[in-house]
Amino acid sequence: MTVCLSLLALLWIALPSLPLAAQSPPPTARPAANPTTTADDVAAEVVPGSAADDSSVAIDVAERVQVDPTSSDNEIENRLQEILEATQWFVSPQVTVDRGVAFLAGTSDTQKHQQWAEATAMKTSDVVAVINRIQVAEKPLWNFAPAIASLKQLGREATGILPLVVVALLIGLLSYYVAIGGARLTRWLTRSRLDSTLLRQVAGNVVGVLMFVIGIYIALRVSGLTRLAVTLLGGTGLIGLALGFAFRDIAENYLASILISLNHPFRVGDLIEVEGAKGFVRKVTTRGTVLNTLQGNQIQLPNSTVYKGKITNFTATPLSRLDFTVGIGFDDSVTEAQQLIMQVLGEHVAVVDDPEPMVIVESLGAATVNLCVYYWFDQTKFSPLKVSSSIIRQVKQVLTEAQITMPDEARELVFPHGVPVQLLESTTTTQAIESPPSSTAPEKTVNVGEGDLGTEQSDVIRATANDQTIDDEANLIS
Numbered sequence: 001m002t003v004c005l006s007l008l009a010l011l012w013i014a015l016p017s018l019p020l021a022a023q024s025p026p027p028t029a030r031p032a033a034n035p036t037t038t039a040d041d042v043a044a045e046v047v048p049g050s051a052a053d054d055s056s057v058a059i060d061v062a063e064r065v066q067v068d069p070t071s072s073d074n075e076i077e078n079r080l081q082e083i084l085e086a087t088q089w090f091v092s093p094q095v096t097v098d099r100g101v102a103f104l105a106g107t108s109d110t111q112k113h114q115q116w117a118e119a120t121a122m123k124t125s126d127v128v129a130v131i132n133r134i135q136v137a138e139k140p141l142w143n144f145a146p147a148i149a150s151l152k153q154l155g156r157e158a159t160g161i162l163p164l165v166v167v168a169l170l171i172g173l174l175s176y177y178v179a180i181g182g183a184r185l186t187r188w189l190t191r192s193r194l195d196s197t198l199l200r201q202v203a204g205n206v207v208g209v210l211m212f213v214i215g216i217y218i219a220l221r222v223s224g225l226t227r228l229a230v231t232l233l234g235g236t237g238l239i240g241l242a243l244g245f246a247f248r249d250i251a252e253n254y255l256a257s258i259l260i261s262l263n264h265p266f267r268v269g270d271l272i273e274v275e276g277a278k279g280f281v282r283k284v285t286t287r288g289t290v291l292n293t294l295q296g297n298q299i300q301l302p303n304s305t306v307y308k309g310k311i312t313n314f315t316a317t318p319l320s321r322l323d324f325t326v327g328i329g330f331d332d333s334v335t336e337a338q339q340l341i342m343q344v345l346g347e348h349v350a351v352v353d354d355p356e357p358m359v360i361v362e363s364l365g366a367a368t369v370n371l372c373v374y375y376w377f378d379q380t381k382f383s384p385l386k387v388s389s390s391i392i393r394q395v396k397q398v399l400t401e402a403q404i405t406m407p408d409e410a411r412e413l414v415f416p417h418g419v420p421v422q423l424l425e426s427t428t429t430t431q432a433i434e435s436p437p438s439s440t441a442p443e444k445t446v447n448v449g450e451g452d453l454g455t456e457q458s459d460v461i462r463a464t465a466n467d468q469t470i471d472d473e474a475n476l477i478s
Contacts, residue, residue, distance in 0.1 A: 071126040073097040089113040100128040168223035175215020183208030256303035261476040273312040284476045292464045320379040327368025329405035350382040386453045
């Protein structure tokens with residue numbers, strides 16, 4: 001008897017806990033316009049074939065519906081009301097519970113919080129369904145709250161890393177002065193190995209920039225900006241590449257300045273010709289090469305043009321050869337003319353003996369035999385213009401005294417022994433008209449027009465000494 005009573009008691013206790021229906025995840029019911037909707041209305045919406053807006057929409061119910069709930073509707077209302085008010089996410093929240101069905105009303109700041117309220121109510125004990133009528137507040141057209149919140153957050157973060165920033169600034173300042181000292185030390189150490197001032201300057205700048213970049217990288221790592229430090233190192237190459245394309249001509253010109261200072265194709269005072277520009281070299285800067293022409297004008301050529309162009313250096317070697325052509329008549333002796341010209345060249349003060357001068361027959365013209373005269377002279381002492389003028393003047397004089405004609409290109413009839421004239425008289429006599437003897441004085445090597453035959457370099461440098469446009473930058477060559 002006692003055993004039977006015990007079995008009946010166990011069955012009585014276990015019956016309320018038996019599951020009556022399977023449950024599925026809770027849905028979000030469509031909000032109703034009438035806040036006084038009861039559980040009967042909700043049941044009408046759940047029943048298939050009701051007057052719902054869309055019969056195809058599935059309505060989820062609670063996972064488990066207890067036949068004998070342990071919490072009353074008032075307790076559930078109070079608990080959910082306290083939860084919604086505690087979050088401060090809702091405006092005027094209101095919870096109503098009727099026979100286990102919770103009705104939520106009010107306004108939520110976001111849709112995410114609206115869904116959270118529904119899920120929380122559904123998970124509350126003894127709640128079988130949730131009708132979510134909470135409206136999402138419309139965002140204002142001009143809402144500065146997110147921006148203000150971001151600024152506040154940024155201010156808090158900046159205040160937190162302010163000590164690290166101060167330390168990073170000190171490291172950056174220290175690296176700057178260390179870079180300057182390293183650049184000066186590099187220039188001082190390379191002064192005995194590099195003759196070019198530009199190369200010493202470039203070497204110092206490279207060392208200084210590297211030391212400064214390393215210091216900035218350490219400063220960023222100390223301040224916690226590791227990603228920015230890596231970006232800085234990676235962006236340095238990209239920036240250099242972009243600047244290389246943007247300032248390609250300037251970079252090419254600067255590189256040409258370095259190469260010119262290394263190769264020394266000319267020196268200050270040399271007479272050169274580059275791309276049709278001829279003049280004496282005054283200075284080579286990082287921007288260009290400055291020339292002073294024989295007319296006293298200044299020419300500035302880009303160093304890239306000078307380095308890539310054809311350079312004719314007239315003063316690279318002391319000796320230089322000049323030539324000119326003289327034409328004599330067909331009836332004159334070529335050998336005699338050659339001897340006379342060679343005599344003039346041998347006695348001239350500017351013409352050197354080694355290599356020897358030459359007088360050769362170049363061609364036969366329409367009315368002349370053309371002789372080409374070649375001679376060498378020391379261009380470091382004498383001017384090519386003055387020497388050429390002096391020799392041509394003396395050659396013309398000796399040929400004239402030797403009665404060697406120098407006809408022009410037009411045809412002419414020459415009577416070297418005069419023209420015989422016959423008078424038609426009873427007594428016929430023939431008399432030759434002779435040319436009067438030449439009374440021309442012998443030509444001197446130097447005259448007033450040519451001066452002392454010296455080079456024009458000193459004259460051009462002296463004439464352009466007051467040129468202030470070349471005093472701004474240092475000279476890269478000596």
